[in-house]
Amino acid sequence: MLQVVDLECVRGDRKLFSGLNFELHPGELLHLYGHNGSGKTTLMRAICGLLRETEGEVRWNGEAIRKQAEDFTRHVVYLGHKNGIKDDLNGVENLRVACALDGVPISEERAWTALEKIGLRGHEDLPTRVLSQGQKRRVGLARLLAHDAKLWVLDEPFTALDKAAVGFLQTVIREHIDGGGMVILTTHQEVTLTEGQVKRLQLGWKEEGRV
């Protein structure tokens, strides 16, 4: 279970949010929304531990993530604006390196299968520098298929993806939640995933109002 307690984050001299509290249980999806610059990415990075919070803390299973360090990060996959892939490596190499670093090494066949599933058949052995924006995104997203982490933190996962890929990614996220996983997500696109039974959290409405 993920708990955010009285969280406050300041970037430069701007306070993005303060006194933020919420909980996320297994099988739940949290949809973060708010206008550009309202602190969605900052909050996600703070939850992962990439960014140091000014006040409050993030707890994983009741204990602050700062104290758990590697015991926490092995349960998290974070996908940010940057894809986290190397331009000079091909899809298979990228995926295998990423998984090995995450502590879940995968075989070459498994990497091929994961990339094929995410729609990169025929492009697996090209250096990712020659791939299109959406294809690069897919290489980054392929990690989700090969990973067994509990908590997925996805910052705008649908950008640059085509309709089919958006649909597929939604199924993957849905399956993860049904299997007892947790997902925190931001998106500006209208996707069916964020309708219905999901937690929603709006950032940045206090001072500036809705956009």
Add this chain to the structure above:
Amino acid sequence: MFDTYLTILKRDLLLAMRRRSDIFTTLFFFVIVVSLFPLGIGPELDTLRLIAPGVVWVAALLASMLALERLFAVDFADGTLEQMLLAPQPMAVLVLGKVTAHWLITGLPLVLMAPLLGIQYDLSLTALKVLLISLLLGTPALSLIGAIGAALTLGLRGGGVLVSLLVLPLCIPVLIFGAGAVEASVSGLGEAGHLYMLSAIVVMALFLAPLATSAALRVSAE
């Protein structure tokens, strides 16, 4: 843990193999700087023998600065650094993997080239041997110490110059004992003392620098 170290090491070596220009820039810089001195000073063997250790060592120091800026900058730009920070392994291990690769790519070729360049300065065979050993011990320390500077200046504009300003003063002990070893051997005092000091510096850097670097990376990557 060792697996992760190897993964990063192999990845960075593979990347370097696909982008060979990085390797050759440092090496050529070193070769050219060292070769310019005999041309500028003239063919007086006594003077050349005297300045050889200092020149080779200063050139090695500057050459290793040259490649530092890119050590973490590329990983930072493409987001892989973030992923490394989130990997369930101690960051210091990953840093050590990166620094090892960096040394193999930029440091080792320079060490192997040094005796050949030493001939231009009419160094004796023993002096060349000591030069090789001192560089072999010293350049890993330069890479390790340099990594701290590279991590601290990550994402800053004009980081390249700043790295040199931060790191060069820290490298002075390495320079003193590295060049000193060759001088001591030439003058017949025996190089052992200097080499022991160099080894001590490497061991300390090996232990402390990855920790300092990973702390600096965490701050810079915010």
